[in-house]
Amino acid sequence: MSMNRRKFLKSSSLYGAAAALAPSIYAGTAKASSEIPVGVMFSLTGGLSIVEKTLSDATLLAIEEINAAGGVAGKEIVPIVEDGASDPKTYNEKASKLVLRDRVPTVFGCYTSASRKAVLPVFERRQNLLFYPTYYEGFECSKNVVYTGAVPNQQLSNFIPWIMENLGKKKFFIVGSNYIYPREMAKVSKILIEQGGGEWVADEYLELGHSEWGAMVNRIQESGCDVVLSNVVGDSVIAFYREFINQGLSHDTLPICATVTSEIEIAAMGAEFAAGSYTSFPYFQAIPTEANLSFLDRYRAFVKDDAAVTQHALECSYFQVYLWKQAVEAAGGEATPDTIREGIKGQTFDAPNGRVTIDPENLHAYLTPRIAQWGGDGQGTIIDEYDEPIQPLPYVAYGETGSDLFCTQDGLDTARL
Amino acid sequence: MADILFIGLSLSSILLLIALGLAITYGAMGVINMAHGELVMIGAYTAVLSGIYLNFNMFVALPLAFVTAAAVGLLIEKLVIRRLYGRIIDTLLATWGVAILLQQAIRLQFGATFFDVTVPGLGPGLQNIDVPSFLNQPFDVAGFTVQPYRTFIIAVTLLLAALTWYLFYRTRIGMQVRAIMRNPDMAASCGIDVRRVSALTFAYGSGLAGVAGVLLAGFKTVQPDMGASVVVDGFLVVVVGGVGSLLGTGLAALLLGQINGIVAVLSNDIVARAVVFGVVIVLIMWRPNGLFSFKNR
Numbered sequence: 121m122s123m124n125r126r127k128f129l130k131s132s133s134l135y136g137a138a139a140a141l142a143p144s145i146y147a148g149t150a151k152a153s154s155e156i157p158v159g160v161m162f163s164l165t166g167g168l169s170i171v172e173k174t175l176s177d178a179t180l181l182a183i184e185e186i187n188a189a190g191g192v193a194g195k196e197i198v199p200i201v202e203d204g205a206s207d208p209k210t211y212n213e214k215a216s217k218l219v220l221r222d223r224v225p226t227v228f229g230c231y232t233s234a235s236r237k238a239v240l241p242v243f244e245r246r247q248n249l250l251f252y253p254t255y256y257e258g259f260e261c262s263k264n265v266v267y268t269g270a271v272p273n274q275q276l277s278n279f280i281p282w283i284m285e286n287l288g289k290k291k292f293f294i295v296g297s298n299y300i301y302p303r304e305m306a307k308v309s310k311i312l313i314e315q316g317g318g319e320w321v322a323d324e325y326l327e328l329g330h331s332e333w334g335a336m337v338n339r340i341q342e343s344g345c346d347v348v349l350s351n352v353v354g355d356s357v358i359a360f361y362r363e364f365i366n367q368g369l370s371h372d373t374l375p376i377c378a379t380v381t382s383e384i385e386i387a388a389m390g391a392e393f394a395a396g397s398y399t400s401f402p403y404f405q406a407i408p409t410e411a412n413l414s415f416l417d418r419y420r421a422f423v424k425d426d427a428a429v430t431q432h433a434l435e436c437s438y439f440q441v442y443l444w445k446q447a448v449e450a451a452g453g454e455a456t457p458d459t460i461r462e463g464i465k466g467q468t469f470d471a472p473n474g475r476v477t478i479d480p481e482n483l484h485a486y487l488t489p490r491i492a493q494w495g496g497d498g499q500g501t502i503i504d505e506y507d508e509p510i511q512p513l514p515y516v517a518y519g520e521t522g523s524d525l526f527c528t529q530d531g532l533d534t535a536r537l
Numbered sequence: 538m539a540d541i542l543f544i545g546l547s548l549s550s551i552l553l554l555i556a557l558g559l560a561i562t563y564g565a566m567g568v569i570n571m572a573h574g575e576l577v578m579i580g581a582y583t584a585v586l587s588g589i590y591l592n593f594n595m596f597v598a599l600p601l602a603f604v605t606a607a608a609v610g611l612l613i614e615k616l617v618i619r620r621l622y623g624r625i626i627d628t629l630l631a632t633w634g635v636a637i638l639l640q641q642a643i644r645l646q647f648g649a650t651f652f653d654v655t656v657p658g659l660g661p662g663l664q665n666i667d668v669p670s671f672l673n674q675p676f677d678v679a680g681f682t683v684q685p686y687r688t689f690i691i692a693v694t695l696l697l698a699a700l701t702w703y704l705f706y707r708t709r710i711g712m713q714v715r716a717i718m719r720n721p722d723m724a725a726s727c728g729i730d731v732r733r734v735s736a737l738t739f740a741y742g743s744g745l746a747g748v749a750g751v752l753l754a755g756f757k758t759v760q761p762d763m764g765a766s767v768v769v770d771g772f773l774v775v776v777v778g779g780v781g782s783l784l785g786t787g788l789a790a791l792l793l794g795q796i797n798g799i800v801a802v803l804s805n806d807i808v809a810r811a812v813v814f815g816v817v818i819v820l821i822m823w824r825p826n827g828l829f830s831f832k833n834r
Contacts, residue, residue, distance in 0.1 A: 167762060169661050170662050170663060173661070298807065324805060326805075326807065327807060329766070330806060331757045331766075334544040334547055334548065334687075334801075335798060335802045335809070336805075338540060338544055338802055339802060355663060355757075355758040355760065358665070359756060359758070362756045366684055366686050367675060368674075368675035368682050388665055389758070424653070
C-alpha cells in the first residue's frame with residue numbers, strides 16, 4: 121500500500137513522530153516564496169482528540185481544496201500539523217514552536233478556552249495570528265486572534281426568547297459543567313430570561329466529565345421548572361441525557377434546550393435519548409442547502425468515513441481557512457500576521473452555513489443563529505433561523521450592544537467592565 | 538425520601554460492582570491493580586463490539602464480557618503479576634503500564650489505525666450500547682418511580698456479591714484462596730497450588746470488572762479512558778471496607794453511596810464528593826485497617 125505524506129499524517133496516530141519529523145521536512149521549504157507555511161494545532165491524542173481530530177481534518181480538507189484550486193495568490197499552503205495533546209501546557213509549547221521556529225504567519229487551532237488562553241500570550245508577544253474556530257464564552261478582545269465560532273449572543277439572543285414565546289416555557293433550570301464557558305453562558309441567559317419576563321429556578325454546576333447524574337436529574341424533577349437550559353459539555357452530556365430519559369422525564373413536557381449538544385454527542389448517546397430536545401447553533405449537519413450537502417460529501421470522502429458527522433466548530437474550522445485565503449489575497453499575496461489581520465477585516469465568505477463576515481472591529485464572525493429540534497435519526501430539524509447573520513458581541517454579558525462596542529480596533533475599553 | 542435513598546442505593550451498587558473485583562485482586566491477593574479500570578473498559582467494549590458484529594444484546598454480552606475480561610486478566614497475571622507477588626508497590630507501577638497499553642490498544646484499534654483502516658466500535662471515539670427498551674421505561678409503583686435500569690444494576694450487583702460470597706466461603710477453592718490470603722507460604726506447605734489458585738482468583742476478579750463494564754456502558758459513554766476514573770472509587774471502597782473483607786466492602790459501598798446520594802440531592806454533587814472524601818479520611822484515621830479487617834497473628 122502506497123503512502124503519501126498527507127495520508128501518513130492523517131492516518132497515523134503516531135502524530136508525535138509526525139510532529140518530530142515535520143520541522144526537518146518543512147523547515148527548508150518554508151522560506152521558499154512559492155509556499156506559505158501555516159500551523160494546524162489541535163489535540164490529536166488525549167481526551168479531547170475525539171472532537172479536535174475532526175477539526176484538524178476539516179482544516180486540512182480546506183487547505184487541500186485551496187491548493188488543488190491553485191493555492192493562495194499562486195502560492196501553495198503547507199500545513200504544519202502539531203498535536204496539542206489535550207493539554208494546555210503542550211499547546212503553549214507547540215504554539216511557540218510554530219511561531220518561533222517554523223515562523224508561520226498564522227496558526228489554525230485550539231478547541232477549548234483553556235487551550236486558547238494558554239497560547240494567547242505567545243501570539244500577543246510575537247504579534248502573530250491565531251484563527252480560533254470554536255463557539256466560546258466571549259469576554260476576550262485580542263488583536264491576535266480571529267474568532268470564527270459563535271459568541272453567547274449568537275447562540276442565546278435568539279434561543280431564550282424563542283423558548284419563552286414558542287414553547288411557552290418560563291421557568292428555567294440552568295445546568296452546566298463547572299468552568300468558564302457554562303458560567304458565562306448562564307450569565308447571559310439570566311439577563312435574557314429576566315428581560316423576557318421569565319424566571320430561573322436554579323443555576324447548577326457539575327464537574328467536567330461528571331457522569332453520575334442521578335441526583336441532579338432528581339433535583340430537576342423536584343424543582344418545578346418547565347424547561348432545562350443545558351450548558352453541559354463533553355461526555356457528561358451523554359450521561360445527562362440518558363439519565364434524564366431513564367428517570368422518566370420527557371422532552372415533550374420538559375425539554376432540554378442545549379447550547380453545546382451537537383451531532384457528535386447525539387451520535388454517541390444514541391439518538392432516542394435526545395429526540396425532541398433542542399439545540400441552538402449557527403450550523404447543523406442538517407442544513408438542507410446545496411453548499412452544505414456538498415461540504416458534507418467532501419468531508420466524508422476526505423476522512424474516508426461515510427457516517428462521519430459534522431458540527432458547528434468543524435464547519436468553522438473549514439470556512440476560516442477560506443476567509444484566511446481571501447485575507448492573504450486582499451493583502452496582495454503577502455502573508456504576514458499584520459497584512460492578514462488588515463486583510464481579514466470585513467472579509468465575507470459563503471460558508472456551508474451561509475454567509476459569514478468578519479467584524480472589522482472585534483475580529484469575530486457574523487453568524488446566522490439557528491435552532492434545531494433533534495429527531496430519532498440523530499439529526500436536527502431546523503425550526504427557527506434568522507434571515508441574516510447577526511453581529512458578534514463578545515461582551516454582551518456586560519452590557520455590550522451593537523451600537524456600543526466594548527471591543528474595537530483600538531482594543532478593549534476596560535473602563536466599561 | 539424514597540427516591541433519594543434509591544439514588545444512594547444505585548450509587549452504592551455501582552461502587553460495589555467496581556469494588557467487588559478489586560476486593561479480590563487487591564484485598565485477597567495484595568496486588569494494586571491499576572489496570573482494573575481498563576478491564577472494566579474492556580468489558581464495555583466487548584458489549585459494544587458484540588452488539589455491532591454479532592447482534593448480541595446486553596444480556597448475552599454480560600457473560601461474554603466476563604469471559605473476555607477474565608481471559609485478559611489471566612494473561613496479565615501470567616505475564617506480569619506472577620513475577621511480582623509480595624512486591625505491592627511494584628505491582629502498582631507494572632499494572633499502571635498495562636493500563637496504558639490496554640487503553641492505547643483500543644485507541645489505535647490494535648494497530649489498524651496505522652494502515653488507514655477504521656474498525657467501527659474501536660478507536661478514540663465515543664461508543665454506546667443499546668439498552669433493551671423495557672429497561673429504559675420507568676413506571677410508577679405507589680407514587681414511587683421505579684427506574685428499571687438502575688434496579689437491574691442493583692439486582693445484578695447483589696447476585697454477583699452473593700455468588701462471590703458463595704465461592705469464597707462455601708467452596709473448596711474459596712477456602713484455598715482464603716488460606717493464601719492469610720499466609721501464602723503456609724498454604725503452599727499444606728499442598729495448595731498457590732500459583733494456580735492465585736491465577737484463577739485474579740481472572741475471576743478481572744471477569745467481575747468486565748461485567749461492571751457492560752452495566753456502566755448502559756448509562757455512560759464507552760471510551761478508551763473510561764476506566765481511569767472508576768478505579769479510584771473502587772480503591773476507596775476497598776480500603777474503607779477493610780482489605781480482604783467482602784462484608785466490609787459491601788458495607789463501605791453502601792455507606793459511601795448513600796452519603797454521596799443524600800448530600801448530592803440536598804446540596805450538590807461537588808459538595809457530595811468532598812463530603813465522601815472527608816468521611817473516608819475520618820474513617821481511615823479512626824480505623825486504619827478499614828471497618829472490617831481480620832486480625833493477623
